[in-house]
Amino acid sequence: MKSLVLEKKNELSLRDFPAIDREEDVLGPLDVRIKLHTVGICGSDIHYYTHGRIGHFVVNEPMILGHEASGTVIETGSGVQSLKVGDRVCMEPGIPDPNSKATRLGIYNVDPAVRFWATPPVHGILRPTCVHPEAFTFKLPDAVSFAEAAMVEPLAVGVHAATKARIKPGDIAVVMGAGPIGLVTVLSALAAGCARVFVSDLSDKKLEIAESLNPAITGVNAVTGDLFARVMKETDGWGADVVFEATGSPKAAAQIFQPLAPGGCVVMIGGQPDPISYDAGAAMVREARVENIFRYAHVFPRCVAMLASGAIDVKPLITRTFDFDESVRAFDVAASAPPADVKMQIVMPS
Incomplete structure (x- = not known):
């Protein structure tokens, strides 16, 4: 064979x-x-x-x-x-x-x-x-x-991340990265109850795809746009309740706390092959909760059910x-x- x-x-x-x-x-x-x-x-x-x-x-x-x-x-x-x-x-x-x-x-x-x-x-x-x-x-x-x-396998990563984030109905989320994992995380965050999701990426085409998925999704170019300023403007200066890092980029990971609201949660999804910069002070003053995920567990049946019902497309x-x-x-x-x-x-x- x-x-x-x-x-x-x-x-x-x-x-x-x-x-x-x-x-x-x-x-x-x-x-x-x-x-x-x-x-x-x-x-x-x-x-x-x-x-x-x-x-x-x-x-x-x-x-x-x-x-x-x-x-x-x-x-x-x-x-x-x-x-x-x-x-x-x-x-x-x-x-x-x-x-x-x-x-x-x-x-x-x-x-x-x-x-x-x-x-x-x-x-x-x-x-x-x-x-x-x-x-x-x-x-x-x-x-x-x-x-x-x-x-279902990549979607399971996004669902596992959204579960770890403990999203509440009406939360605002940021997803760094509009690749396959970033976009399934966007869809998972919305299915979990987020009112809006901001997604950043280097590719305008991928951001167009992201915004076409749901009117609650806003794309921000990581080079020509200002993710932090956009999120703060749209949240009356408060910030996002959840930030998902789905790029695996040390540069992006170093900025994870910038758009995060006080008491918010960061979920690290993207794999980092080497140690990265981590702003402990920025995390502390927000009393941020930081979660890490490794693949997924107990979510495949949930993913199949959401695809079948149309909750996620x-x-x-x-x-x-x-x-x-x-x-x-x-x-x-x-x-x-x-x-x-x-x-x-x-x-x-x-």
Whole structure:
């Protein structure tokens, strides 16, 4: 079975990968086998492609990419009860140790032993089929397409961030960054009850996309505009109740407290590979609450439900689709970061 393989930094190939076939030959009693349909291209996939590593996760040998996925169940283990052959599903890509302390405490996403697709040495799912635990596989309602379902994984980040922020109805939020994670965070903040969301980015095109999602969204160019001044003007000098940092930029992170209201909350989403500047004094005088998120936990069913009901619409964020045989080109296009694109997806062979 052909897979999209990151051979090494800056080198991708579509080829047979016998090792993964052998690894997933046996189906456990609580597992399902899934035929993949749609796989999203994530920023982490691109970073592994262009840099060969993310922090201490290093690609030392060929690795299959991809972790945002939807598909169809084609086989079930003997003990599976909630799924059957033919069910359309999406999959949570991080599998923790069920007996770890983190899992028992309900924070399984920070389990040090978690096995996460396309994170070395664990292979991803840009391949025809995969085996996955029933407990981390979620049936899709008829109203949710395969493309939308492959957006559940990034959407889960935004929903987890909004949950951590403890948003109240009528809150004002700022989201720094209008990439895929920034925009799903914008949508999540509105769904959680925010009255308005200001979003900043370097790309005017991405800000146009953001503002097209909802009239409650206001875009501010991070270079030509003044986010702090705009937020203060629109809030009578009080500031935003919540600030989400979704750029991963040290420069942006250094400014997180500027637009924050007294007693407000900052949620750090964007990954920072190195230590960053942190204005403890600005945080202190606001008595700010600072939250950090690492992926997500317990939110996939919520995301599926919101897509099904229309509470969140991710379709405008899917800006380009490629066939599986175009995967290498798809990654090259994604790595060039076209300003008019948000989420690119790959459709697997039927």
